[in-house]
Amino acid sequence: MNIILFGAPGSGKGTQAKFIMNRYGVQRISVGDILREYSNIPTILGKKIKKTMDQGKLITDKIVISSIRKKINQKSCRNGFLFDGFPRTILQAKSMKKENIFIDYAIELDVCEDLIYERILGRRVHISSNRIYHIKYSPPKIRGKDDITGEKLVVRKDDTENIIRTRLMEYKKFTKPLSKFYQMEEKNGNSKYFRINANLSIDQVRFLIKGILD
Numbered sequence: 017m018n019i020i021l022f023g024a025p026g027s028g029k030g031t032q033a034k035f036i037m038n039r040y041g042v043q044r045i046s047v048g049d050i051l052r053e054y055s056n057i058p059t060i061l062g063k064k065i066k067k068t069m070d071q072g073k074l075i076t077d078k079i080v081i082s083s084i085r086k087k088i089n090q091k092s093c094r095n096g097f098l099f100d101g102f103p104r105t106i107l108q109a110k111s112m113k114k115e116n117i118f119i120d121y122a123i124e125l126d127v128c129e130d131l132i133y134e135r136i137l138g139r140r141v142h143i144s145s146n147r148i149y150h151i152k153y154s155p156p157k158i159r160g161k162d163d164i165t166g167e168k169l170v171v172r173k174d175d176t177e178n179i180i181r182t183r184l185m186e187y188k189k190f191t192k193p194l195s196k197f198y199q200m201e202e203k204n205g206n207s208k209y210f211r212i213n214a215n216l217s218i219d220q221v222r223f224l225i226k227g228i229l230d
């Protein structure tokens with residue numbers, strides 16, 4: 017089972033991806049997490065990625081596609097994979113088709129703009145595990161600390177109001193058109209496309225996803 021999860025920043029991709037991975041045994045591939053790892057490597061490429069991500073802009077298709085290629089060829093993807101935040105452009109989606117990577121389910125998380133700001137500005141993350149919290153909607157047991165390791169939680173560098181604005185612009189320009197793309201894919205019998213109301217609570221969204229994948 018190969019799945020893609022796409023939606024605006026803060027729509028809940030990472031939150032739901034962890035649940036899908038555990039329930040359905042598919043390998044989660046978060047392009048954002050992969051790129052954040054690259055951005056910590058002090059090479060010219062790493063620095064370039066860091067600069068672009070810190071500005072809230074998309075990384076070039078070429079870099080993204082080559083990093084994905086490496087991942088899906090790994091053994092852990094034998095039972096299928098779940099892309100969190102890929103594809104993010106029509107070119108990325110088409111390149112996947114060209115390489116004969118088939119998507120069974122394309123799930124779009126649809127969320128309104130007001131909630132996006134509230135969710136992202138309240139997000140806290142545990143860097144080494146990529147565990148995601150929210151100060152109000154998914155708080156850690158101890159304020160500011162990861163539930164498992166007790167280590168400090170941090171705010172992602174691109175989680176500021178200004179950068180969220182840019183990320184949203186990038187989303188509308190490059191990623192939103194995937195909605196139509198996957199509707200066409202469904203018409204042509206290639207993938208099943210679902211749009212989910214992601215304004216609902218974490219549990220409610222999870223329930224809707226179960227309804228699709230169970």
Ligand code: AP5
Nearest residue numbers: 025026027028029030031048075101135139150153217218
């Ligand atoms: P990425 O890391 O993917 O960031 P994003 O798309 O902006 O999405 P987020 O991770 O911010 O949000 P999310 O949807 O995962 O929400 P989450 O579950 O955390 O990408 C970062 C950057 O990498 C990009 O800007 C770009 O530069 C680059 N990049 C990545 N992929 C790329 C690609 N394919 N091509 C080119 N460049 C690429 O939830 C958010 C918060 O809300 C959390 O606190 C959570 O607890 C809470 N929450 C979640 N769901 C709910 C709910 N239903 N109700 C209440 N709270 C909720």
Ligand code: MG
Nearest residue numbers: 029030031048
């Ligand atoms: Mg995410």
